[in-house]
Amino acid sequence: MTEQKITIADIEDAKAQIAPHVLRTPLVPAYPLSDATGAEVRLKLELLQPTGAFKLRGATNAIQKLNAADRAKGVVTCSTGNHGRGVAFAAKQLGVRAVICMSELVPQVKIDGIKRFGGEVRIAGKSQDDAEREALRLMEEEGLVYISPFDHPAVIAGQGTIGLEILEDWADVDTVVVPLSGGGLLAGIAAAIKARKPDTRLVGVTMDRGPAMVESLKAGHPVDVVEEPTLADSLGGGIGLDNDHTFTMIRDLVDETCLVSEAQIAAAMRALYRDQQLVAEGGAVVGVAALMAGKIAVKPQERVAVVISGRNVDMDIFTRIAGGEDVDLKQERKA
Numbered sequence: 001m002t003e004q005k006i007t008i009a010d011i012e013d014a015k016a017q018i019a020p021h022v023l024r025t026p027l028v029p030a031y032p033l034s035d036a037t038g039a040e041v042r043l044k045l046e047l048l049q050p051t052g053a054f055k056l057r058g059a060t061n062a063i064q065k066l067n068a069a070d071r072a073k074g075v076v077t078c079s080t081g082n083h084g085r086g087v088a089f090a091a092k093q094l095g096v097r098a099v100i101c102m103s104e105l106v107p108q109v110k111i112d113g114i115k116r117f118g119g120e121v122r123i124a125g126k127s128q129d130d131a132e133r134e135a136l137r138l139m140e141e142e143g144l145v146y147i148s149p150f151d152h153p154a155v156i157a158g159q160g161t162i163g164l165e166i167l168e169d170w171a172d173v174d175t176v177v178v179p180l181s182g183g184g185l186l187a188g189i190a191a192a193i194k195a196r197k198p199d200t201r202l203v204g205v206t207m208d209r210g211p212a213m214v215e216s217l218k219a220g221h222p223v224d225v226v227e228e229p230t231l232a233d234s235l236g237g238g239i240g241l242d243n244d245h246t247f248t249m250i251r252d253l254v255d256e257t258c259l260v261s262e263a264q265i266a267a268a269m270r271a272l273y274r275d276q277q278l279v280a281e282g283g284a285v286v287g288v289a290a291l292m293a294g295k296i297a298v299k300p301q302e303r304v305a306v307v308i309s310g311r312n313v314d315m316d317i318f319t320r321i322a323g324g325e326d327v328d329l330k331q332e333r334k335a
Ligand SMILES: *Cc1c(COP(=O)(O)O)cnc(C)c1O
Pocket: 053, 054, 055, 082, 083, 149, 150, 179, 180, 181, 182, 183, 184, 185, 186, 234, 235, 281, 283, 284, 309, 310, 311
């Protein structure tokens, strides 16, 4: 496929498109983290979105941009997590049918999470692959439009609106730290910020268990990684071997990437809860984890914005972590 460049105009357009449907989130000071690092740290609270994560922005923009015929047919995806919720919620807001395909093994809480936001759940087969096949079948036979979670120009532009908001609220920000998985979030934010304020440092952070984008950057092309149980479950999965957009955008626009451990993620969840009274999921706190662990070098008073991307966490696991336990899902899976 040809590479389509996502411009600042696309992101400005996305901002206008999604404004009525998506929360414009606050950028709040993080005093304890500022004291601990010597930097001036502020948190972009995407966890406040109605679906609990930023993915609503990209999903809303992608559905808004469909033509009338596609809107009439509806959309489909097979994510059971934050993307599925975002697509369900956005489609409902815009009066479009959304089918979320999942396997029989998906836990009831996830099914309820999608249904609550107005999505039509289609149970198909016993694995994620079966669910994907059903989504493909709906595309081919019923003409539903597949909405990709990250490698899609309108999704990337939607996530990029976060970058515009950070600059509106903090024009002289020095560094922006962003969780990284498939890279739609970071690619969009980087495209917005490098267009407006090119000297801003962009840092992507992910977990050391299966960091697909970081391994791909090292290899010079998209590669597969082995998926492992992690507290940052929303950062799991690959970037697609046929990646069209996010790999090149991250390679060309992002200054640094770094990895954090499970214990560092748990410590960051605990710190955000105790210091800021915030419940954030593991994948959302990797930026805070990297700063706390000294993995991102910061100068005194450096102005650092950190994106906190979501709050959809298993509360039984969360309360154990908040109570001081370094939960390791890999050990528990073995037990
Ligand atoms: C999807 C997701 C990410 C990563 O976004 P990508 O666009 O895949 O890089 C980060 N945090 C949360 C909470 C997410 O749901």
